[in-house]
Every structure is written in C-alpha cells, then in structure tokens.
Amino acid sequence: TDWQTIHTVIPPYIFILSLLGLLLNGFVLAVFAAHRDRLTVAEIYLSNLALADFLLLCGLPFWAMYILNQFNWSYGDALCKLVNSNIVINFYTSIYTLVMISIDRYLALVKTMMARWLRRTLYAKITCFVVWMFGLLLSLPTLVHRKVKFIEEYNTTSCILDYTHGSSWKLAHQIMMNTLGFALPVLVIVFSSWNIIKALSRRTENLAFHDFNDTKATVLVYAVTLLFLLCWGPFQVLTFLDTLCDVEVLDGKLWSHTLSLGDQVSVYLAFLNSLLNPLLYVFSGQYFRRKLDAVCRRARHQRRGSDMTTYQRSLVSTFVNRTEQIRPVVIFNAKDQIGL
Template structure:
C-alpha cells in the first residue's frame, strides 16, 4: 500500500530525525516528469497494440493490460504532486482522495498479477510446449486479465472504506489518509497485502522465470531454432520481470519491515525514521516502473518494433492515398459539371 502521506499523520512519538523539506521541493517535479513520460509512452504502447491489423498474442494481451494499469497510475500522480507541494494538505475532497488512491492501489495490485500471467504463459510456451496450444488462447487470456482487475480491486478494499480527509491541528494540515478502526484491522489488511500482493505473486513469477531460463539454455545448447519467435517474446517478458523486481521489491521489503515495526516485532525511532525515508524513495522508484516498461518494449521487444514499423507503413499508405482519393473525387466532380 502506498501510504505516502502518513509520515505527517501517523501520530508517532518518535521525533523527526530528518529534514523533510527536500520532499516538498524535489519530488513534485519528479512526479510530474514521471506523469508526462508515463502517459505519452503508455498511450503509444496501447495505440500500437490496439490499431495494428494483426490480433494480439496472448503475451501481448497481458502486456497491454499492464500498460493500461501503468497509465492509470501515472494519471493519478499529479494529484499527489499537488498534495506534497502543498505540505500534505489535500485540496481535492473525499471522493478524489478515495479515487486517486484507488487508481494507485489497483495498479500496484493488478500489475504484479499481469506479470504472473505473462510469466506463466512463457513457462507453458517453453517448458510445456506440447500442451500450450490448448491452454494459451486469447479468450482465456482476456478472461484472466478481467479476473486480475477484479482481484486488484478486491485487494484495494481498505482504500474504499478507510481513506478519509480530516484536519489535523497539530500539523495544521487537511490530510488524505488511511484510518483503520484499530491496530488489529490495520495489521490484518497490511499482512494480506504483503502475502497476496507480494509474496505469492513474486514466488510464482520467480519459479516460472527460473524454469524459463533453464528451458532457454537447453534450446540454445541443442540449437533448437523452431521456437525463435517464442524466444523473442520471452526475452521481452524477462526484461519486464527484471525491471519489476528492481523497482518494486525494495518498496515491498520496506513495507514489510514497517508492518513489523507497527506490530512491535521490531522497534526503535532510528529504524522508523530510516523506514520513513526509504518508503518515500522506494515508492517513487516503483512509480518509475510505469515509465520503464514501455521503454523496454521498444528496446528489447523485436516483435513489438516490427509491429510499430508495420503500423507506421500502414498509416503512411493511408495518408498518401487520402490526397489521391480527393484528387480523383475532384476530377470526377469536374467531369460531371462539364458534361
């Protein structure tokens, strides 16, 4: 859960050991940069997948849903840029407090499961090649994506019910924050998110990734060339998985440690202050993943670059054909007039 506003509202007895002024000045600029790049890149990815004349493969269905989730996240970030630059004053009201955080949570919760689906698809394609024709069908992929969106929404339950907007006179801020009814409820939901939003999907993806790498090594050793298309798609998936691990694992580790501190399993003001700083840094490292994914599609995805090239050629042909059709239409009108 991205509780980026709770540093000023958690009511901790520990004194602030670090200067937070850098947060108000530098991070809004970073967030707006991420927003602009993320919207442009992910819209481009979705346009290529949607407007290309060939139907998307199963892996591309998963990756296009991942791009849609990333687009939702970066579209929510400008509100947090204003929120932080405002000294954690939330000026947008309760509805937007819930809606913006819901958009961020759904991305965080659903995107990891889209990666689970795409890693399982690569696993079936390369490790269980005899059965992949029956199992890897677009209609099943679309159904799987729909279920993952629903599961992401289910994991975002706390945002819908426990996000509030209140004025805190001790901090002189009107904050958008999570207020659980008690510590037990808070630890329960945070524990559920750690298990189902991090441990379970990362474990499945890691298992599939290891098996995929082993299968690729065997194919390279045997010079097995029949599956070159599958290998190209797999290289892109592995790059996206690696980027996700690098960007999101630190955030989830810090979140887990923070839960342990609140459960009194770990303690100390110095540790809490370090976790507060790390939570900020790693939250925005996780946000950067939404910009990194489209870049990887272009750099690593040979099949994607081929789709882009074909789409541009198709648009050029249509653009060139349009003036010609207008000229013929004008000539036809002229002839009719003369006759």
Template sequence: MTLPTTSVPENSTSDSGVLDLDLYTALVPLLIISILGIVGNVFVLLVFCLHKKACTVAEIYFSNLAAADLVLASCLPIWAAHIADNKFNWTFGSVLCKLYNMVIKMNACCSTYFLVLVSIDRYVALVHPMSHGRMRRPKYAKLGCVLVWGFGLLMSVPTIVYRKAKYHPDHNATYCSLNYTGTHHLIFVGKYALFSFIIPVCIISYCTVKIVQALKNKAMLRFHGEDTENKATFLVLVVLVAFIICWAPYFLLSILEALQIAEILENDSSEMQDIFHTIFTYLAFFNSALNPILYVIVGKNFREKVCELFQSGRFCADLENFPCSRTRLD
C-alpha cells in the same frame, strides 16, 4: 516541504510526523515519472490498438499492463498538485480521498498480476507447448485479464474502508491517511505484501527458472524456432527483472515499518528511514514509466509493429539501430 512517511503508493500521510524536504526534491521526480508513464503507455496502447494484426496472448497481457500503468501514472499529477499547493493538507473531501487511493491500489495490484499472467504464458509456451498449448488462446487471455481487474478491485476494498480524511490539530491540517491500530496496520500491510508481491514473485520466479532451463535446451530452441517464442520471452524476462528491482525495496521497507508500528520491532524511526521510504516509493512508481521504454529498447516484435504502423523507413531504421536488435534472443 512535507513528504509522507507511511505506505505510499497509497498517498498515505503519517500520523506521527512529516519529513521536511525541498519542494523540488519531492515534486520534480514525481512529475517526470508521471509524464513518462502517461506518454509511454499511451504510445504502447495506440500501437497495440491501431495495428492491423490481432494481438497475441502476450500482447493482450502487455496492453492491459500498459492500461494499468497509465491509470497509475495519471493519478500522480493529483498527488503532485497536493504536495505543491497544500503540503499534504487534504482539501478534496473524504470521498475523493477513498476513491483516489483505491484507484492507485487497484492498478498497482493489477500491474503485478498482469506480469504473472505474462510469465505463466511464457512458461506454457516454452515448457509445455504440446500439452497445454490450447490454453494459450486470446479468449482465455481476455478472461484472465477480467479476473485480474476484479481481483485488483477486491484488494482495494480495505483502502475504501480504512482510508479517511482526518484532521490533525497538532499540524493544523487534514491528512488523507489510513486509520487503524498497529496490529491492524501489520495485517493490512502483510496481506498486501503477500498477495501483491510475495506470491506473485514466487510464481514469476518459478516460471522464470523453468523458462531459462528451456532456453538452454538447444533441441527445444530448434523445435520452436529462435524467431518466434524467444523474442517475446527475452522481453518478458527483462520486464520481470525490472519489476522486482523497482518494487522489492518498497515492500521490504513497508513490512519493516509495519512491524515497528505494531511494536514487534523497536520503533527506531529516523529521518534517513523517511528519505529511503520516499526514494523506494518513487522507484516503485517508476516501474510504470519504465515498461514502455523496455518495449522499445528490448522488444523487437514491438518495434516491428511500430514500423508497420508508421510505415516509415527512416523511423524503422532508427529503431533497428538499438543494440538489442541484432542479438539472438531479441
């Protein structure tokens, strides 16, 4: 069984070699993540779309996040089939090689920036409610989502340019891989890490610090009311922490590998590094499946929407038994 050793979530395959692992070790986690991501995000979108009340600003962002995560999770079965049947021998042609990886890159980037919009919305709601409250309108939220989708498409352009289906005689296989020199690889990975992780995390961290400070201010809590803004804020904080935990290891290892390819650091590639790369890649993918679970466990407002939609007393009672249901910031 072979696994990629370069920057996947782009479904990249290393030009320098592959890692032999058992089929189920690579395939089963990928399929589980895909199934959970598809089912969970479809459920979230149905709740937001079918509920009678119009979505709030935060819910507009969360619904777009669910859409991006759904597309990302839907792409994983193609990769799983690619692993199972072809052992990374790409047989789908150069065009699909570019488009498939463009979609993954675009939606991974969009997921990140929808979280940025969510954190900014919570920041404005709690820290500047009077001076910037008019900015928190659905029409502005929808415009922001359109801009994020456009930015994600722009970020995926290098993938379209450099991603190619290339035949490797040494392995007697065609790999869908990124084709550029070590310096270009470093620039590509550095740009992607900067705009898709470092800058978003800096914005999210600043907003989070200000949000926590605002939540500690009891006067502000009384002004807003504990059952309005703070329910959504607690969910946002949990989702943001989950994002950082899932994506930080992948980006750190990707930067390390780029520095090694560019010969800035000694290229001490090992089987253990390949294994960690695979684990961190799957952890990053898992974030798309984790978000819907967090909505149900932590988000009381979301559970209330589900109850109103299904109108089932027993179903609602079961949801209310979650530990977070009775906490003050739920």
C-alpha cells in the same frame, strides 16, 4: 532538512514521471488500438499492462500537489479514496499481469502441448478481467480506511490511512501487501523463469530447435521482472519493517523517522516502474515494432491512396471533357462500298 528536500524534489519528479508515463503508455495503447489485426495472447497482456500503468499514473499529479501543499489535501474525501484506490488497483493489476506474461512464456516454451489449448485469446481476456476484479477486491481496505483527517501534531488536513478504530486492520493490510502484492507474484515468476531457463538450455543442445526470437523474448521478461524487483523491492522491505515495528519486534520510536522518509522515497521510486515498462517491455520487443511498422505503412498507404484518388478523378474529368469535344467520324466498310 530531509522533509524540505522531499517538498522540493518529489513534486517535479512526480509531474515529469506522470507526463512521460502517460505519453508512452498512451502511445502503446494507441498502436494496439490502431492495428486492425486481432491481438495475440502476448499482446493482450501487454496492452493490459499498459492500461494499468496508464491509469495508475493518472492519480499521481494529485499527490504532487498534495506534497506541494505541505501534505494538506484540498480535494475532498471522495477523491482521497478514489485516487488512492486507483493506485492500489493498478498496482495489483500490473504485477499480476506480469505474472500472467511469465506464465504465458512458460507455457509457450516449456509446456508446448498444453499451450495449444491454454494459450487462447478468449482465455487471455477472461484472465485480464479476473485480474482487474482481484485488484478491485484488494483495494477495498484502502477504499474503506482512506480519509481526510486533521492532524494536530503537524497542523495539517491530510489524506491518510486511518486505523485508529482497529490497529489489526493496518497489520492485515501490510501483510496482504507483502504477501499478495510481492512475495507470491515473485515466487510464481521465479518458478516460471527457472523452468524456462532449463527448457532453453535443453533446446540449445540441438540447434534445430534453437529459436533466437524465443530467447530474446524470454530475456526481455527477465529484464522486466528485475525492473519490478528493483522498483518495488525497497517499498516492500520498508513495509515489512513497519510491520515488525507494529508487532514490537523492532523499536518503533527508533525506526519512526527512517520509515516515514523511506516510505515517501520508496513509493515514488516504485511508480517509476510504470514509466519504464513500455520502454523496456514494449518498445524493445520485435513484435511491437512490427505492429508499429504495419500501422505506419497503412497510414502512408491511405494517404497515398487518397492523393491518387484525387489525381485519378482529375484525370478522368479531363478525359471526359476532351472526348465530348471530339466530333464523331463515320468509317464505311470497304465491302459495303463495292457491294460484296
């Protein structure tokens, strides 16, 4: 009954999640691309976050069809590796982009002197590139071990992580997921947030240094961080419990059914983060709204300019045609007439 619920509920949920997430993140990227002004450091990180979420959601419809087909993978071994590696790359890219946003807030509000030379657009672009390379590196275990394999027990041809040739690879992969994909980023974000809170509390003592915009932006960072913890936390906890079963701290047979179902539910709950990020982070931010207003005003101005140009051309053409019909009239000077 539990697996029938999975087959019934999860595929439409994934399709809806993917469609809405692609539209929202695509809209965010379009606004950043349409704005002609140079992006700020914060906007570079926001656009990088939207790109990572967009690419992650591109691979989810394959998994929806995979579940609809009773966990039979019909897209070949290459797509099995590519789709899952894409998800892992963008998972790491998304979390470490959130880390960089948190550090950027920390520099702007706490280390203001350092921020003058550290918060540069060139550095932000280099950091984003390094984050993508880091995500690619951490996805290599998935790229190597993901493969299409026939499972006799369930009579399915599934896309699975195959660790049969070495169980230590599974343990290493799960420890890496818990530490590099969750514990370390969360520690950095908590450290940055705690220092930001202290800096803001000191500033509020002197109203001359109180900036409502900084407070609002910082609260927004906390909200996104909390959202990440709520979405990815259950998956990370279940991954840790699976690791405890592998090292025989917990009874694997006792936890097998719970972990199998929990993994299916928690991983698709985690992907909800990619849909909610643009809603919470970007659309509620005043700077993005200003950028969106600027893009809309420029579009309206261009349409009006185009319409006005057409009107002016018509007016000039009418004026020229009428002036050609006017006969020239010679007016003599009065002084010439009287010989002065």
